[in-house]
Amino acid sequence: MEPIQFKRHRRLRKSANLRKMVRETHLHAEDFIYPLFIVEGVNTRNEVSSMPGVEQISLDLLKDEIDELVSLGIQSVILFGVPDEKDDCGTGAYDDEGIVQKATRVIKEHAPEILVVADTCLCEYTDHGHCGLVEDGVILNDSSLELLVQTAVSQAKAGADIIAPSNMMDGFVAAIRKGLDDSGFQDVPIMSYAVKYSSAFYGPFRDAANSTPQFGDRKTYQMDPANRLEALREAESDMDEGADLLIVKPALSYLDIIRDVRNNFNVPVVAYNVSGEYSLIKAAAQNGWIDERATVLEMLTSIKRAGADIIITYFAKDAVKWLQEDK
Template identity: 65%
Template sequence: MQPFERHRRLRKTTAMRNLVREHHVRIEDLIYPLFIVEGEGIKEEVPSMPGVYHFSLDRLDEELQEVVSLGIQALLVFGVPADKDDCGSQAYAEDGVVQKAIRRIKEKHPELLVIADTCLCQYTDHGHCGVIGEGYVQNDPSLALLAQTAVSQAKAGADVIAPSNMMDGFVAAIRQALDEAGYADVPIMSYAVKYASSYYGPFRDAAHSAPQFGDRRTYQMDPANAREGLREAAADVAQGADFLMVKPALAYMDMVQRLRERFDLPLVVYNVSAEYSMVKAAAANGWIDEQQIVWETMVGFKRAGADLIITYHAKDVARWLQGGK
């Protein structure tokens, strides 16, 4: 018989497999999204996202306490305002829902790292991520409002600004505004490679941000394009981004690997709403082992090259890492 390698020697026992495991998921890798709404006494489950809730500020403390008890260290904060207008003015209002939420989180748990989603879509009455002119999302006028939003979030206490709008030049505009306002030490987590994806469907239930006309394909990326994503990321790096993100994650792991090979910045993936909801639906029907599926997905993100994972599964993953169910 010809000699052959015995790869199975390193798979024989649990201890052996643990010893030679190449990629690991840690609690410190997880970023947990929160949806804050205006009003009082509100804790309402998002219909299409089991286990994900809208919280009013007065109900936020119980969620924060659970997050802290699980060892999760970073939050991504989204706001759902009561009032919307054509320029998304509540996005950059001093007393806006996100600004108030950031201040409350930092007051109650200053150790938590607060990442502020910086976009206009939740705040505009048309649901687009920028200013509309002649039926089209205008790039440069939108940059001014996004920069104003970023500064207001940093002033409220945000540790990281995470612009998700996909306007050309958004990193440069926000970096300049933050620096000029005295927030040179606040980093930018750029949604660098963000596709116009159907995987965002349930999120629009959560953020109340569905476009009222058209779609977002003139500014979010075509799912068929990969080289374009590298150009987008390179532009953001040149403009001063501190983190790069790929969104969605699961169907775009090739892009995660491409960015990992090309750039040295911390790389983030967003395990988006439909990726979450599909797992929850299948698990509710008894078709899959939820824990094993989620765990395999998280490891897949790390294997592709992600450093950090934004995921609605964060609390469950943290429990499993602590040995709970």
């Protein structure tokens, strides 16, 4: 019998150090943006019941949180405000003394090297929970843009390094870019939620941000999960309007979209590893069904391998600790 001819791919897998040497995709602390939920009050830590390990924290505890992130080498945070009072036009979003604005000033005064990304939306601040103004049950586009511009400018005035509009109104990047430029913030980049699907994976976030819609849903402005080409149209529009970074949200069910955006646009691609993705893993790990550490690192590696340069994730602190243990 003649010898069988085949390739020996296992040669490069036979030891841990050899596997590390040929590894194609690597995770680093600077890849991660850590989300923070900021509330009013003093000495307040409210654990989010649907997101074990995630808390709403008050301003006076923010410095300690930032110190921990700095010690881990995490360089970026994204801020979500949870105000005490809400109204139908989201006044707290664009108030210069709003919760995100105050949190931004605290962080930049305490640790100026930390990059502050300000989520720019109205849903956490409106009593109806939608991302724009509402009239007769319809979410208005153009009049909502005016308030989103005011929000972005107020956040930039407070010291935000990056504006991240997540509202999915048509024209939001163009409007915010012009508003920032006209206000003297030409150098503040826009990290656009360019591709944001109307996803079932957002439920726990709405608990954390107290932003559940009081009627209907967000399908008239967020994208249909069945659509792929639409993602490229949305991203292209945002690029034409002045976006500097493009977000795809969620991540795990949309790895193909992350790769499409990476292949078609030469700007940094950000993937949002969203709350539902976090909570699914946490629940399974707490029940002993999976190895949390191995699962999380595999998941984050898959997101980066798909083409993400940056990952917004609630697992950032744990992931960095695990990566440091592996060194």
